[in-house]
Amino acid sequence: MKTVRLGKTDLEVSRIGIGGIPIQRPPEDEAIRVVQRALDLGVTFIDTARRYGTSEERIGKAVAGRRDQVVIATKIFDRDKGDKATTLEQLEQSLKSLNTDYIDLWQFHGINAFEEYERVLGGTMEAAQEALQTGKIRHIGISSHSMEVALKAVSSGLFETIQFPFNFVNNDPADELVPLAREHDVGFIAMKPLAGGQLKDANLAIKYLLQFDNVVPDPGIQKVEEIEEIVGIVNGSWELVSQERQKMEDIRAALGRRFCQWCNYCLPCPQEVDIPCLMNARAIENYGEGFVSWVAKAVESGRNCIQCGECEEKCPFHLPIREMIVEHIEFFESVRPLDGSESRQSIFGGKEVQKQSGRRGRLSKEISECNTVNSGNWIGGDRL
Numbered sequence: 001m002k003t004v005r006l007g008k009t010d011l012e013v014s015r016i017g018i019g020g021i022p023i024q025r026p027p028e029d030e031a032i033r034v035v036q037r038a039l040d041l042g043v044t045f046i047d048t049a050r051r052y053g054t055s056e057e058r059i060g061k062a063v064a065g066r067r068d069q070v071v072i073a074t075k076i077f078d079r080d081k082g083d084k085a086t087t088l089e090q091l092e093q094s095l096k097s098l099n100t101d102y103i104d105l106w107q108f109h110g111i112n113a114f115e116e117y118e119r120v121l122g123g124t125m126e127a128a129q130e131a132l133q134t135g136k137i138r139h140i141g142i143s144s145h146s147m148e149v150a151l152k153a154v155s156s157g158l159f160e161t162i163q164f165p166f167n168f169v170n171n172d173p174a175d176e177l178v179p180l181a182r183e184h185d186v187g188f189i190a191m192k193p194l195a196g197g198q199l200k201d202a203n204l205a206i207k208y209l210l211q212f213d214n215v216v217p218d219p220g221i222q223k224v225e226e227i228e229e230i231v232g233i234v235n236g237s238w239e240l241v242s243q244e245r246q247k248m249e250d251i252r253a254a255l256g257r258r259f260c261q262w263c264n265y266c267l268p269c270p271q272e273v274d275i276p277c278l279m280n281a282r283a284i285e286n287y288g289e290g291f292v293s294w295v296a297k298a299v300e301s302g303r304n305c306i307q308c309g310e311c312e313e314k315c316p317f318h319l320p321i322r323e324m325i326v327e328h329i330e331f332f333e334s335v336r337p338l339d340g341s342e343s344r345q346s347i348f349g350g351k352e353v354q355k356q357s358g359r360r361g362r363l364s365k366e367i368s369e370c371n372t373v374n375s376g377n378w379i380g381g382d383r384l
């Protein structure tokens, strides 16, 4: 596996890392197997967060006895309170969960507004500096979904790495942020390399990011086959031939910028609408039957939306969530129910939607119309 220097941390990590969100989902033994398989294949960079449920604990179990082979990055959870003592308590919890006495890279998690940025430079930063002195952490980074905040953080000299969404659809970082990170020698970690699961062609998605020699993509994975496929891509040719470039253009045009990247920043909704799941309802064919009932619940929750717009203020991608909720509920209702009964009753004016000729056929048509990415090398997991 090729390696890359993670900016001024001087850490030399594998050309690709793994993101720790999806390993919360499978049974624990399977999750551990996935991480261990990644290590066996030469992956030496794992990113997680205090906020990712069981992720730290599972990684801790997976790397037991191999701690020195891996660079572990995690993120500070309790930035809202932002006081030094609480932050240090969170650090102790991360150390315990990860079963380690040091964290290689400790990142300020999801700093998306200047107000928040200023706040974490107080008690949270003091805590981080103290942890550096005591050796409990080795480097300080930051993650954000806001371009303005990310640009400021990279130029500030306070952070050694930046983690930001970057993929060939959401490719804004290529213009300014990636070059700026290079200029300041700040390591760049590309979160959401598969656009939160919207890009099904891992070959294109990963190869695109490998064109940037200071960027480490960290796709979230939850299956052994997924990491095997991704490592296979990294170990192969990174050249993007003209047909592949054209395909990326087609996918960009089909997806547009109007898609949810499942970052959860719009939550909580005062009406308890499961916004991220609902906004990804069109992906149900890819996710299997288990996901269908999950989406159905999200659709039910969507009926409680009072269109207050609070979520839109929090969405770092400025999505018209209210409008998209309506569209996704309509989409879901246009799909024949799993129980074989006739079409769903629309919530909009109580009108009956047209009968469809079968769920799968209809879904395929709807999805291929709105999202041509399904023709890619999709392997059926929910990589991020």
Ligand code: SF4
Residues within 6 Å of the ligand: 268, 269, 270, 271, 272, 273, 275, 304, 305, 306, 307, 308, 309, 310, 311, 312, 321, 322
């Ligand atoms: S607009 Fe709807 S989904 Fe968004 S916060 Fe308000 S109630 Fe929740």
Ligand code: SF4
Residues within 6 Å of the ligand: 259, 260, 261, 262, 263, 264, 265, 266, 267, 275, 276, 279, 314, 315, 316, 317, 318, 319, 321
């Ligand atoms: S709607 Fe926006 S904030 Fe909510 S999960 Fe999707 S991208 Fe994130």
